[in-house]
Amino acid sequence: MNRRDAEAADQGHSQIPGTDPSATAQPTPAALHAAGLAHLHAGRQLEAQLCCQEALAIDPAHADSLQLMGLIALQAQQYDHAVEWLSRAIRQEPKPESLSALGFTLKQAGRREEALAVFDKAVQLRPDDAELWKQLGGALAALDRRDEALAVYQHVLKLDPHHFEAAHASALLLQEMQRFGDALVYFDMCVEWLPDNVATLLSRARILRALDRYEDCLADYRRLHALAPDDATICNNIGNALLALDRCEEGLAWFDRALELAPDHVEVLNNKGIALCRLHRLDEAIGVYARASRLDPNDGRSAWQLAHLHLQTGDYARGWAEREARWMAADFAPDYPKLPPEKKWLGNEDVRGRTILICSDEGFGDTLEFARYVPLLAARGADIALMVQPALCPLLAGLPGVSRCIPFGTTDLPPFDLHCPIMSLPLAFGTMLDTIPPAGYLPPLPPARVQVWAKRLGMHDRLRVGLVWSGNPKQGNDRNRSMPLATLAPLLDLDATFISLQKDVRPDDRALLETRDEIIDLTSGIADFVDTAALIENLDLVITVCTSVAHLAGTLGRPTWVMLPYVGDWRWLTERSDSPWYPAVRLFRQDSTYDYASVVARVRTELIAAIAAFRSRPARPAGLC
Numbered sequence: 297m298n299r300r301d302a303e304a305a306d307q308g309h310s311q312i313p314g315t316d317p318s319a320t321a322q323p324t325p326a327a328l329h330a331a332g333l334a335h336l337h338a339g340r341q342l343e344a345q346l347c348c349q350e351a352l353a354i355d356p357a358h359a360d361s362l363q364l365m366g367l368i369a370l371q372a373q374q375y376d377h378a379v380e381w382l383s384r385a386i387r388q389e390p391k392p393e394s395l396s397a398l399g400f401t402l403k404q405a406g407r408r409e410e411a412l413a414v415f416d417k418a419v420q421l422r423p424d425d426a427e428l429w430k431q432l433g434g435a436l437a438a439l440d441r442r443d444e445a446l447a448v449y450q451h452v453l454k455l456d457p458h459h460f461e462a463a464h465a466s467a468l469l470l471q472e473m474q475r476f477g478d479a480l481v482y483f484d485m486c487v488e489w490l491p492d493n494v495a496t497l498l499s500r501a502r503i504l505r506a507l508d509r510y511e512d513c514l515a516d517y518r519r520l521h522a523l524a525p526d527d528a529t530i531c532n533n534i535g536n537a538l539l540a541l542d543r544c545e546e547g548l549a550w551f552d553r554a555l556e557l558a559p560d561h562v563e564v565l566n567n568k569g570i571a572l573c574r575l576h577r578l579d580e581a582i583g584v585y586a587r588a589s590r591l592d593p594n595d596g597r598s599a600w601q602l603a604h605l606h607l608q609t610g611d612y613a614r615g616w617a618e619r620e621a622r623w624m625a626a627d628f629a630p631d632y633p634k635l636p637p638e639k640k641w642l643g644n645e646d647v648r649g650r651t652i653l654i655c656s657d658e659g660f661g662d663t664l665e666f667a668r669y670v671p672l673l674a675a676r677g678a679d680i681a682l683m684v685q686p687a688l689c690p691l692l693a694g695l696p697g698v699s700r701c702i703p704f705g706t707t708d709l710p711p712f713d714l715h716c717p718i719m720s721l722p723l724a725f726g727t728m729l730d731t732i733p734p735a736g737y738l739p740p741l742p743p744a745r746v747q748v749w750a751k752r753l754g755m756h757d758r759l760r761v762g763l764v765w766s767g768n769p770k771q772g773n774d775r776n777r778s779m780p781l782a783t784l785a786p787l788l789d790l791d792a793t794f795i796s797l798q799k800d801v802r803p804d805d806r807a808l809l810e811t812r813d814e815i816i817d818l819t820s821g822i823a824d825f826v827d828t829a830a831l832i833e834n835l836d837l838v839i840t841v842c843t844s845v846a847h848l849a850g851t852l853g854r855p856t857w858v859m860l861p862y863v864g865d866w867r868w869l870t871e872r873s874d875s876p877w878y879p880a881v882r883l884f885r886q887d888s889t890y891d892y893a894s895v896v897a898r899v900r901t902e903l904i905a906a907i908a909a910f911r912s913r914p915a916r917p918a919g920l921c
Contacts, residue, residue, distance in 0.1 A: 324354075383398065426455040445465075446469050464482070492523055501516035536567060608870055619719070620723065641724065668737045670737070684703075686703040691738065738829070748830070749830050766805070795816045795817075818831070842859075847878075
């Protein structure tokens with residue numbers, strides 16, 4: 297069927313100018329191309345193709361028709377054909393439009409390097425075309441050449457200062473590069489130009505949250521809610537922003553609103569559980585997490601949080617077993633070695649005469665707390681290969697039964713019969729509150745290391761107090777558990793010797809630490825946990841937030857005061873001022889104000905009493921702890 301027959305059969309369609317079937321003169325390739333382009337825009341690909349074929353029958357080198365054939369193939373996702381047609385068009389006439397289409401086709405086909413070369417040629421032909429430069433930026437971004445892509449997008453904005461897509465792409469690239477402040481500048485531009493663009497507002501709200509600008513983040517989410525009042529995800533995001541502002545009751549109301557819109561939304565249920573935990577409504581939180589876990593049994597987060605609640609409320613029988621759900625969470629322990637599941641030991645096999653590989657699966661403090669089970673395994677006759685964080689190897693290598701202590705991350709593992717994550721040992725031993733193994737399991741510290749620190753500290757004529765005020769900033773609850781050094785200032789005027797045990801001091805704290813003569817900072821001499829332990833052995837008291845130092849000092853049996861947020865970690869249980877895991881530990885908890893100032897005030901009162909008790913003891917010579 298020729299072009300005229302196709303048009304005659306296409307009754308009801310508008311007549312394309314220049315293609316009157318009654319005309320006797322042969323149509324030109326240009327007219328046929330124009331007709332084909334109109335057909336393509338109207339969604340009539342077959343008619344468009346017929347027009348191009350007739351044009352190319354007249355002039356096989358007609359560049360515009362070759363290009364249109366490429367566009368027709370591209371629209372049909374026939375990328376190889378599209379590349380062939382567009383390449384032929386460019387050989388006849390290298391127009392920027394043809395190059396742009398070819399570059400887009402190659403990019404869609406996954407041929408990214410070739411696409412980049414084509415876009416680069418296009419901008420050379422038309423260097424003032426902002427759209428072509430934008431496409432070049434997209435090709436660079438697709439190749440993960442972010443810095444170059446960003447430079448290109450910024451050039452687009454020089455050519456067209458109000459180019460929304462270039463500004464938005466710049467913001468997204470900067471967000472990926474974690475340059476959140478710079479990203480915000482471009483998101484602000486985008487919101488100014490398109491105030492009701494939902495995607496941009498969502499992106500800016502995420503940036504504001506990453507910058508800890510929670511009030512501004514909340515404002516954007518409220519604006520989004522006005523645009524989409526029935527969107528459960530936006531209601532959920534408002535609730536999360538309110539939680540970040542410690543406005544938990546308000547956040548809970550928004551989670552409930554989200555659940556009215558989407559009753560089985562597991563993420564919202566998990567967030568509601570967080571709000572209830574932070575309000576200490578633990579029984580309700582248990583019910584919410586249980587429901588979320590039933591709705592999605594493959595999402596380990598709900599079951600994991602449920603396990604923590606059971607452990608926090610002392611239900612160890614359920615808590616340890618449920619905590620195995622952590623392995624279903626996609627982001628849990630990504631670097632944990634791939635070990636055969638059939639060899640996993642959870643207490644149901646005799647270990648006598650067998651080698652068992654024990655691996656750390658969470659943080660330093662977790663490893664220190666649960667390494668107490670290693671001597672119990674040795675007492676059952678097991679030979680133990682222990683894989684822990686490299687900094688802990690010198691401290692734990694001498695545990696009874698440990699024949700090899702391997703730095704975590706080692707790929708060349710020794711032969712073993714069984715394996716067990718260190719955080720699964722309480723389950724394997726069936727631990728209950730009244731059967732927690734004692735804390736004093738560490739081998740004796742090298743006396744020379746202890747004496748080195750004794751000499752550095754000098755005369756022991758005042759109470760020696762070790763201080764830790766912040767933990768790993770990447771820990772999920774660090775914003776609540778850590779505090780600025782300035783918060784401890786009310787302690788520093790007391791008649792005691794304060795020693796910093798704080799590694800990785802944050803910039804603001806570093807500036808203050810350097811101006812406070814009351815705190816001795818010897819941490820530059822701490823090489824590993826053996827050094828930290830040896831220094832602690834020379835102290836009378838450790839005051840710390842919930843970090844690995846709390847576990848180390850508690851394991852050593854040194855008097856340790858742990859300052860806890862209102863929502864403390866599950867291992868500290870609820871409402872207790874002592875710990876069944878560490879007899880030497882006292883707990884100082886925030887109240888519902890989420891304020892550490894009141895905690896420090898109580899610590900100060902107790903510290904005054906401890907100083908008075910120390911003064912009543914006989915003085916000890918230098919060099920003795």
